[in-house]
Amino acid sequence: MAKFVSFLSFFVLFVFSKWIVSGEWNTNDFLKREHTLVKPYQSGGSAMPLWDFVGSTMVTSKFIRLTSDHQSKQGGLWNSVQCWIHNWELHVHFKVHGGGTSLFGDGFAIWYTKERSQLGNVFGSKDNFMGLGILLDTYSNHNGPHNHGHPYISAMVGNGSMSYDHDADGTHTELAGCEAQFRNKPHETYVAIRYEDFTLTVSMDIDGKNAWKKCFEVKGVRLPTGYYFGASAATGQLADNHDIISMKLYQLQSDFDESKQGNDREDYTKIEPGAEYFAPPRDHVDDVKGGFMSGGGGLSGWKLLVIIIVSIIGLGICGMVGFMLYLKKQEDNRKRFY
Structure with a gap:
């Protein structure tokens, strides 16, 4: 019996070891180095091999900082090689941190788009983009009556005419x-973006458990090949450090691709970016960025302060009127005794 238990233990250990080795081999075999950024970054001061950076981006030996913890910054990091892979998974090792405890922002985005290296107002990159944006929004005083808190991760597919x-x-x-x-x-902290057979899946590893936790999955997402990967970030009145530590792209094998031969395969270069499903929009209420004087409807910031002051003044006036009425009544009562 003891020999059987020993043999069984050895067999299980052997199978597990082979599984680990096989898994590592497969992962490394399909790592696409032309779309991968890891330390050391080998920056020449103004450029890196296969990667370009714009705006406030700063390259160090440990990370690439898209924005520092200062106001009104925009920075971007872009791969200079077009991606011709239809099924892929991108792992991004990042860090967002700063001195703010209750107020901070704005956030950063990971891109797969036709355009590259263009600064703009969508987390540091251009609006009306064509392709995919994974938006990691940290703006703590969020806009509108949402049913979620921040930070918040969302996905948007743009066709060149849709504005964020x-x-x-x-x-x-x-x-x-x-x-x-x-x-x-x-x-x-890590985020994984998987695009396989027109299905987009975003997962996170942010709890220090070395395991992926699914954020969301959307089917019917159509993305062409030949676009560029990148990342960008922005700060406004609020700020944070937005750091990219590594970006690793893996090519995925798919039974969907293998099942089609010759003319039956779709020309992925001619796909127009789009999606079959969109989340239902929530009602919009202007936030503090609109300001009281600009006519916004959000009950925050100066609006709330003005309402409080007006309420206090109103209560004071009511109190004074009530007190004067009380004195008049007392005097009328005294006159009845004369």
């Missing part, structure tokens, strides 16, 4: 999203 609405946190063009408390973590 900052005032509504992009809810009118959002495919799907989830809350993800990835800011100021003492451990490593």
Whole structure:
């Protein structure tokens, strides 16, 4: 019996070891180095091999900082090689941190788009883009009456004519999203973006457990080949450090591709970016960025302060009128005794 138990233990250990080795071999075999960024970054001061950076981006020996914890910054990092892979998975090792405890922002985005290296107002990159944006929004004083908190991760597919609405946190063009408390973590944080057979899946590893947790999955997402990967970030009145530590792209094998031969295969270069499903939009209410004087409807900031002051003045006036009426009544009562 003891020999059988020993043999069984050895067999299980052997199978597990082979599984581990096989898994590592498969992963490394399909790592696409032309779309991968890891340390050391080998920056020449103004450029890196296969990668370009724009705006406030700063390259160090440990990370690439898209924005520092200062106001009004925009930065971007872009792969200079077009991606011709239809099924892929991108792993991004990142860190968002700063001195703010209750107010911070704005966030960063991971891109797969036709355009590259163009600064703009969508988390540091251009609006009306063509392709996919994974938006990691950290703006703590979020816009509108949402049913979720921040930080928040969402996906948007643009066809060149769709604009990202900052005032509504992009809810009118959002495919799907989830809350993800990835800011100021003492451990490593990762996001995985998987695009396989027209299905987009976003997962997170932000709890220090070395395991992926699905954020959302959306079917019917159509993305062409030949676009560029990149990342960008922005700060406004609020700020944070937005750091990219690594980006690794893996090519995925798919039974869907293998099942089609010759002329039956779709020309992925001619696909127009689009999606069959969008999350239902939430009602929009202007936030503090609109300001009281600009006529916004959000009950925050100066609006709330003005309402409080007006309420106090109103209560004071009511109190004074009530007191004067009380004195008049007392005097009328005294006159009845004369």
